[in-house]
Amino acid sequence: MEKPITASPGSAQRNKTGTWRIENRPQFLQKNCIACRLCVLICPEGIVAGKEKNTFQTDYRYCKGCGLCAAVCPKKDIVMVPETSKENTES
Amino acid sequence: MFEHLLSPGHTACAGCGQSLAARLVIDAAGPNTIVVNNTGCLEVFSTTYPDSAWQVPFIHSLFENAAAVASGVEAALRQSGRIDDIRVIAQAGDGGTADIGFQALSGMWERGHDVLSVCYDNEAYMNTGVQRSGLTPLYTSTTTSPYGRVLPGNLRPKKNMVEIAVAHGIPYVATASVGFPLDLQRKVKKAISIRGPKFIHIHVPCPLGWRHEPSLTYQIARLAVETCLFPLIEYEEGVLTGVHTITAPKPVEDYLKLQGRFRHLFKPGNEGLVSEIQKIADQNRERYHLTKKVENGSH
Amino acid sequence: MKDFIEGSEAIARVVALCKPGVISAYPITPQTHIVEFLAEMVAEGKLKSQFVNVESEHSAASAVLGAVATGQRVFTASSSQGLILMSEVLFNAAGMRMPVVLVCVNRALSAPINIWNDHQDSMALRDSGVIQLYGESNQEVADLILQAYRLAEDPHILLPVMVCLDGYILSHGYEVVDIPEEDKVLGFLPDFNPPERLDPADPKSFGPLAGPEYYMEIRHDLHQALKRALALIPEVATQFAHIFGRNSGGLVEPYQLEGAEMAIVAAGSVCGTIKETIDTLRAKGKKVGLLRIITYRPFPEEEIIQNLLKVPMVAVLDRSISLGATGPIYCDIRAVFQGQKPSPKISGFIAGLGGRDITPDTIMEIFERLPGSQVSDQFIGLKDGD
Numbered sequence: 094m095e096k097p098i099t100a101s102p103g104s105a106q107r108n109k110t111g112t113w114r115i116e117n118r119p120q121f122l123q124k125n126c127i128a129c130r131l132c133v134l135i136c137p138e139g140i141v142a143g144k145e146k147n148t149f150q151t152d153y154r155y156c157k158g159c160g161l162c163a164a165v166c167p168k169k170d171i172v173m174v175p176e177t178s179k180e181n182t183e184s
Numbered sequence: 185m186f187e188h189l190l191s192p193g194h195t196a197c198a199g200c201g202q203s204l205a206a207r208l209v210i211d212a213a214g215p216n217t218i219v220v221n222n223t224g225c226l227e228v229f230s231t232t233y234p235d236s237a238w239q240v241p242f243i244h245s246l247f248e249n250a251a252a253v254a255s256g257v258e259a260a261l262r263q264s265g266r267i268d269d270i271r272v273i274a275q276a277g278d279g280g281t282a283d284i285g286f287q288a289l290s291g292m293w294e295r296g297h298d299v300l301s302v303c304y305d306n307e308a309y310m311n312t313g314v315q316r317s318g319l320t321p322l323y324t325s326t327t328t329s330p331y332g333r334v335l336p337g338n339l340r341p342k343k344n345m346v347e348i349a350v351a352h353g354i355p356y357v358a359t360a361s362v363g364f365p366l367d368l369q370r371k372v373k374k375a376i377s378i379r380g381p382k383f384i385h386i387h388v389p390c391p392l393g394w395r396h397e398p399s400l401t402y403q404i405a406r407l408a409v410e411t412c413l414f415p416l417i418e419y420e421e422g423v424l425t426g427v428h429t430i431t432a433p434k435p436v437e438d439y440l441k442l443q444g445r446f447r448h449l450f451k452p453g454n455e456g457l458v459s460e461i462q463k464i465a466d467q468n469r470e471r472y473h474l475t476k477k478v479e480n481g482s483h
Numbered sequence: 484m485k486d487f488i489e490g491s492e493a494i495a496r497v498v499a500l501c502k503p504g505v506i507s508a509y510p511i512t513p514q515t516h517i518v519e520f521l522a523e524m525v526a527e528g529k530l531k532s533q534f535v536n537v538e539s540e541h542s543a544a545s546a547v548l549g550a551v552a553t554g555q556r557v558f559t560a561s562s563s564q565g566l567i568l569m570s571e572v573l574f575n576a577a578g579m580r581m582p583v584v585l586v587c588v589n590r591a592l593s594a595p596i597n598i599w600n601d602h603q604d605s606m607a608l609r610d611s612g613v614i615q616l617y618g619e620s621n622q623e624v625a626d627l628i629l630q631a632y633r634l635a636e637d638p639h640i641l642l643p644v645m646v647c648l649d650g651y652i653l654s655h656g657y658e659v660v661d662i663p664e665e666d667k668v669l670g671f672l673p674d675f676n677p678p679e680r681l682d683p684a685d686p687k688s689f690g691p692l693a694g695p696e697y698y699m700e701i702r703h704d705l706h707q708a709l710k711r712a713l714a715l716i717p718e719v720a721t722q723f724a725h726i727f728g729r730n731s732g733g734l735v736e737p738y739q740l741e742g743a744e745m746a747i748v749a750a751g752s753v754c755g756t757i758k759e760t761i762d763t764l765r766a767k768g769k770k771v772g773l774l775r776i777i778t779y780r781p782f783p784e785e786e787i788i789q790n791l792l793k794v795p796m797v798a799v800l801d802r803s804i805s806l807g808a809t810g811p812i813y814c815d816i817r818a819v820f821q822g823q824k825p826s827p828k829i830s831g832f833i834a835g836l837g838g839r840d841i842t843p844d845t846i847m848e849i850f851e852r853l854p855g856s857q858v859s860d861q862f863i864g865l866k867d868g869d
Contacts, residue, residue, distance in 0.1 A: 095708075096697070096700050096701050096704055097234070098233075098578075098579065098580060098689075098701060099679055099687040099688060100231060100233065100687065100691055101236065101687065102191075102238060102687070103236070103237065103238075104235040105191055105192070105194050105230070107193065108194075108235060113198065134208070134366070135204065135362075135365060135402055136204075137199060137201075137203040138203070139190065139192055139207050152192070155192035155193060157197075157198035157199075157398075158198060159198035159398035159399060159401075160199070160397070160398060160399030161399055161401055164400065164403065165402050173399075215683055215686075217683070220549065227690075227692070228692050231688045231690070231691040231692060233692060234691070236691065238688050239686060240683060241687060242681075242686070242687075243552055243681055244690035245572070245579070245690055246571060246572065246575055248541070249541060251542075252542035252545035253545045253546065253549035254549060255507075255535055255542070255546045255549065256505060256507065256545065256547055256548060256551075256552075256557075257550065259507070259549075260553035260555040264504070264553075264554065287538060287541075287542070288538070291538030291539075295535065
């Protein structure tokens with residue numbers, strides 16, 4: 094039986110790149126969010142999602158901790174916190 | 185699972201401008217798209233066997249032939265009567281566009297294939313270790329054009345791929361930046377609505393190669409535009425119709441000082457080098473009327 | 484239907500019968516007539532195909548790779564420098580299991596630049612994973628093209644297939660060729676239906692990066708696919724004979740090997756000259772024969788052993804040279820007999836490079852030299868002697 098030489102769509106999703114984070118993770122305060130969706134647009138992994146104000150969140154299974162979402166949020170409603178912080182909860 | 189057509193789980197560096205741009209491009213193009221990719225970071229991090237992050241049909245062949253492979257894909261779609269329903273994108277990095285991939289790209293444009301070519305310009309051969317390319321800006325320190333005691337980094341300015349594309353007489357040519365993600369997506373949507381060859385040249389910061397914090401990708405991309413070093417323009421049928429106006433251009437230092445690849449420019453005595461880079465920005469400003477509105481879309 | 488036509492035209496007409504959806508080529512002597520005939524057919528509406536005039540051979544092979552990946556049957560052709568330029572893509576196409584069919588109009592390699600016939604170009608691709616078939620006559624070349632599509636597109640094979648013919652001698656030579664009828668072609672060659680293709684309805688990714696933990700198995704699979712072709716090639720040739728009523732193709736063709744004391748091994752049109760010379764010598768009582776190589780890659784080891792084991796002396800005539808070593812066919816044949824008992828004495832001869840004519844005298848000389856000391860890279864026909 095020959096090995097397949099093509100790959101199925103989106104099969105990369107089984108690679109949980111969240112394990113790359115060793116320093117900081119983004120915390121979505123969900124307080125002053127205006128739902129501008131810049132965080133959704135700018136995340137290189139495409140893992141920030143949300144609908145109305147204060148509902149935006151990332152997917153920590155994939156988040157590499159680059160900090161772009163926090164850097165671009167116009168309301169500073171996303172902050173980078175240490176990975177080992179007690180406030181952190183897995184999504 | 186995810187609505188994006190480039191899924192997470194790919195192995196791009198944290199903060200990679202190219203992965204961001206690639207996702208914005210394919211999301212804008214939609215699911216009825218076939219992507220043809222040259223060898224480079226994008227192809228390597230998105231299709232490492234046995235997985236793929238692509239949720240559209242995707243093919244990678246070699247380093248220099250995406251445009252030629254895409255020509256064949258397009259011809260096949262034309263033959264089977266599906267060219268009106270399925271879009272073809274040929275994408276490459278700066279090397280795969282301006283250097284090794286240049287011939288195939290020029291041929292595809294000349295023949296008029298209905299393909300959108302996209303250049304992810306991170307201004308060096310990043311996948312192989314940050315070596316200099318034809319799109320590496322003046323005085324950039326790369327691993328094959330390093331700053332040293334006798335040489336100040338790369339000695340040549342960027343090859344003007346936009347003008348070259350326009351000279352081929354193709355219907356749509358545009359620049360874009362990950363610092364302006366909605367503008368990028370608008371341009372992709374516009375491009376794929378036009379029949380014939382299109383070219384979008386996207387400026388993408390590379391935290392590793394440019395030596396900056398991953399969280400600065402967006403800001404640095406915006407500064408490149410705001411200093412007039414990377415103009416955001418559109419050409420339609422050879423006429424400059426779209427210009428992103430910069431009301432108050434920032435000095436190039438604001439952009440350069442955030443990146444380790446330009447660190448040597450701030451050594452005492454290298455002020456002349458910075459002035460030459462400023463001159464390039466000023467020339468762009470003139471040439472593309474970056475600081476004034478264009479009347480009737482002509483210049 | 485029989486017609487007295489140029490070899491290139493015969494090829495073009497048979498390719499047209501196979502209805503490739505996308506044809507892409509770059510001109511190089513002596514391949515040009517093939518693609519010109521095809522271009523004319525497209526322009527006249529006789530062949531409904533996309534004809535992509537690319538800017539180099541590298542792009543020609545790339546374009547057909549993209550087209551075949553998108554589910555269209557394809558065709559390209561080249562020679563010499565053009566073949567070497569597209570070789571990167573052909574290696575890649577084999578690895579990607581793309582059933583590209585191409586014609587190589589055999590021509591010498593630069594430098595010096597030379598537009599005449601020898602086999603150095605196609606031989607340079609022997610490691611690539613592309614199947615190589617050598618035709619002796621224009622009829623056989625035309626027939627091999629039909630068989631090439633059948634072979635390449637077989638779901639157990641899915642490999643590029645290259646049909647080789649001698650430049651000028653065959654490509655520009657006029658012979659009577661029987662061009663098959665369309666309905667017979669339809670009976671022999673099913674529609675192209677690849678198991679995987681670029682299609683938004685089933686979005687797969689082709690051409691991944693495979694690290695050390697995966698690459699070797701994939702290359703092993705590729706190697707096995709080529710070896711599977713060794714069984715399929717004779718089957719296809721038999722099917723062909725059944726439908727079209729003549730023998731063409733296969734792995735090897737033995738000629739007058741019964742009781743032979745000396746045999747020549749060779750490929751291509753030179754075998755016509757060799758057969759005539761053998762007839763002359765046999766008439767004089769000399770027990771000589773020929774083993775014609777039709778399929779060079781995959782290498783038909785078993786057929787070669789079977790046919791030559793009992794021949795005491797074998798001369799391999801290479802119209803090519805692996806510089807610094809020996810002729811390529813000689814190298815493979817010599818290796819095959821390692822450890823075989825009995826093993827013929829095998830000598831290697833190089834002739835006909837750069838279009839230097841191989842005549843019956845050349846063949847006679849080889850038969851005269853063969854009983855002498857064993858040689859491995861003896862050039863025949865050099866002007867300044869040995």
